[in-house]
Every structure is written in structure tokens, then in C-alpha cells.
Amino acid sequence: MASKELRVLTLEEVAQHNTEDNLWIVVDSKVYDITRFRNMHPGGASVLMDEGIPGQDATEVFYSLHRHEVLERPQYKRLQVGIIQGQEPKIHATIHDGAISKVPYAEPSWLVDGYYSPYFTEASSGSSHRRFQVAVRKFMDEYVYPDAQARELDGKRPSQSVIDKMAEVELHAMRMGPGKHLKGRTLMNGVVKPEEFDYFHEMIISQELTRCGARGYGDGMNSGCVIGLPPVLNFGSPELQARVVPEVLSGKKFICLAISEAHAGSDVFGLQTTATKTEDGKYWIINGTKKWITNGIWADYFTVGCKTEDGFTVILVPRSEGLETKPIKTSYSPAAGTAYVTLDNVKVPVENTLGEEGGGIFVMLSNFNHERWVMCCTSTRGQRTVVEECMKWTTQRKAFGKPLNSQAVVRSKLAAMIARVESGQNWLENVTYQMCNMSYREQSNRLAGQIAFLKMYCTRTAQDTATDAVQIFGGRGITQSGMGHFIEHYHRTVPFDALLGGAEDVLADLGVRQAMRSMPKDARL
């Protein structure tokens, strides 16, 4: 409708509008009347009168100072008064319209035209990963991305309307991975059958969600469920499962994993929260504190690691008398709902025990692999978004009269970034293939070391990439608005990945110790 009112103009006509009282410019074949906007321009009024701007085509200077999304904001969109006769817009900078990016290395190779993969199935196959990816990306771009950007900024929890929308297509259930919990559900409007859903489908979900570029929101978006519900699914009694699982997977109730404490993080045996039985043996009485609990602020259920008479036991604790949560301010958005949890004589039926009493370590170990693998999926995708941002910036930004990418030192940083993300993704795809072919128990036995190494590798390379990206973006890489805002956000939040789900150094050591245990006794040089 708006385009009908736009005038078709020539460059000569635009050139007449070149004074402070009558100021037009052209950006990518679109004519903007910025006369009244001039005094409100965040970059100042005077720059708009610089040589080569008034009445001229300012496309190049515009894109060296602004992201394309500026022109998509309604308050600026309406400054457009016309289009240039015989010209078509050439810039396609929107990355959240469901499309595959054409920027080299902005997508994993299996999504790029003309490349092949042994792992992802074609559109013609029943369980097609490709059709699934198209549906998930469209969904994320349409419903999740706008909410992610808004909530990351205002710090509010992910909108219930988006959680409900995700529940409609069973995204919460699919994020638990393949398994019997998917039985009878219609996944992504039927794009994939529950029995055909595999870890590659799940990888697609994690990676598409990461494209929203909002780390705090990403964790706020039910990641408590991804790590807190599997112990219920795998170790809870049938009665407990029947009560808790449906309300959590439908997005009506929320769950989180509460293991780490101020006293102990990666060292689960150092935990000090205690659970002791009442004399009649029917209840646990839980006392202690938990720290850095993602989604804890609004969680209805807490999967809590406790010290018990027999060792370490995991217990599902509903929000109830004696349990309180308060926010922890971290360097990412409060949209993650990070909590400090206090448990003062919280009374829980013993039926809420997950797994064997004293067998909590098995419950946790089986959970860790999946949690860490999910983090590898998100870390590699996060790095890829940084590669895309840097590829674009170094092409459009000029310094010393040339694009940044004409400098060898910049190209060498790009090369390192690309090599890191490609190696991470390729290793991840291999590990995922192993997971698809192993039982849950086999995964625990054979892949714990591999996944620990992969996570260590992903989070280390992510930090190198963050540092390189800030160098490439300069001051903009540390500025929360404007051209470098994704880079600033990434650089500020990337250390989280190296800590959550097992600290980098601890994981590295775990991988080596596992390898040492498998050394053949007779191996010699």
C-alpha cells in the first residue's frame, strides 16, 4: 500500500533537494526526505550536509555507518518518499526472513547449494532434515527472533505467547532429543515422524535457535527444561513422569537443573546441600543453597543434587514452602532467569527421588553428555554468525580508501575464524552421527570423552573468534548499539559457554583421563 504512494524520480530531480530546508538522499535506489529528521538524526545534523550527501546517492556512506535494519524500523521507513526510475534495490541484508544466507561460510555446508553431506537427508526422504530445517528456520525467524531481540534488551522472560507457539509444534519436546516422550506427538506440523526424529533434527533446532543472536534469551528459552527434565524422563517413576512431563513439555510449567553451589561447581562431590529422611521414611527434608540456576527465577520444579546418607542423590523438588529464589545479576540478560536458590527444610515425598538413592552421579553423568553436546551445537552456530557479521563488515567498511578485507592481516583473522567454525561443525556432525547409532548407555560409555573434548574445543575457539571479531570491528565491537552490536553481545556473553556444563579445563582433563583408561595394557612404542 505504502509503495503506491512512492514517487518515481530521477537522480536529477533528487539532486534539486540539497539544502538544509529541503534535504533528500538516495540509499539503495530508495529516496528519503530527511529534512525534518536531520535535527533528530542520532549521528548528528551536520554530517548530513557533508559533501556528497545532500541530494546525492549516499548508499556507500550509509552502509559504512549503519546496519540495514535501521532502514527497516518503522520510524525511518516512513522517511522514504520515492524510488529512482529504472533502479532496483540491490541490498539484501536481512538475515531473519527464513532464507539461507549467500555469504560464504555463513551456513554449514550441508545447507549451501552445490555441497553434499553424508549425514543430512534430502527433501525426498521421509524424515528429511532439509524440510525440517526450512520449517524450523521459518518458525524461529517469524516468532522467536523478534521476541529474542526485545526480551534480551528489556530483560523480561521469554514471552508466554512464544512458549505456547513452540509447544503447538512440539519444539519443547523435540529439544529433549529422540525418544519415547515424542510418541503420539505431531512434530513441526508433521514434517518429521516421532520415530524418525534423530539427533540431527535436534541439532537443527539448537542451531536455528542460536541464530536469534541473544544469548541470555537463548538460555531463558526453556534451557532449564533441556537440562532439568531428562533426569525425570530417564530416572523418574512412571507416576512422577505422568504428572510432570506433560505440563512441562506443553510450556505450562517450568523446570530447571539445580546442581551448582557457591561451594562447588564442576565438583559435584563437594556439594553441601543435604537431604535427610523423616523418621517415617516418607519424605526428604532438604537444606542448602544453589547458585547460577538458569530459569530458576520462574521455575516450578527444581532437579536438585543433594548429599544423602548413601552419597549423592538427585531429587525433583517442586516450588514449595521453604524454597526461595532471587535473581543473580550476570553479564548477560536477566531474560535467562539466573537464580540463587535457598532451600530451608523443604519437604519432598521420597517418590520424587530420581534414580537410586546414592546413585545421583549416574543420573548426572548421563545428563551431562547431552547437555554438553547441545552446547557444542549452539557454540558452533554462534561462531558462524560472527563469521557472517565479519565477512559483511570487512567487505562494506572502507579504511584508508579500501575495504577492510583488502588487508592481509584482516584476511588472516577471517581465515582463522572460518577454519575454527568449520572444524567444530564437522567434528560435531561426526559425534552426532555416533549418537544416532548408539544407545544412551553406549553414548555415556564411549562419547563422554569425545563430547568433553568437542565442548572444550568449541568454547576455546569461540573465545578466539570473539577476540578476533572485536579487533575487526574496532570500537563498534564494544558498543551495544549500531553496526557491531551482535559482536559486542557475543564477546560479552561467550565466556558463559566455557563455564556452563563443565568448565573448559575440567572437560579437557576428563577427556584425557578417559582416553588413558582405555589405553591397551600392552601398547608400547
Ligand code: HEM
Ligand atoms: C535515511 C537516512 C538515515 C537514517 C534513518 C539514519 C539513522 C541513524 C541512526 C538510527 C543512527 C544511530 C546508530 C545506529 O542505530 O546504527 C545513526 C548514526 C549515524 N549516522 Fe545516520 N542515518 C541516516 C543517514 C545518514 C547519512 C547519509 C549519514 C552520512 C554521513 C549518516 C551518518 C551517521 C553517523 C556518522 C552516525 C553515528 C555512527 C556511529 O556512532 O557509529 N547517517 N544514523
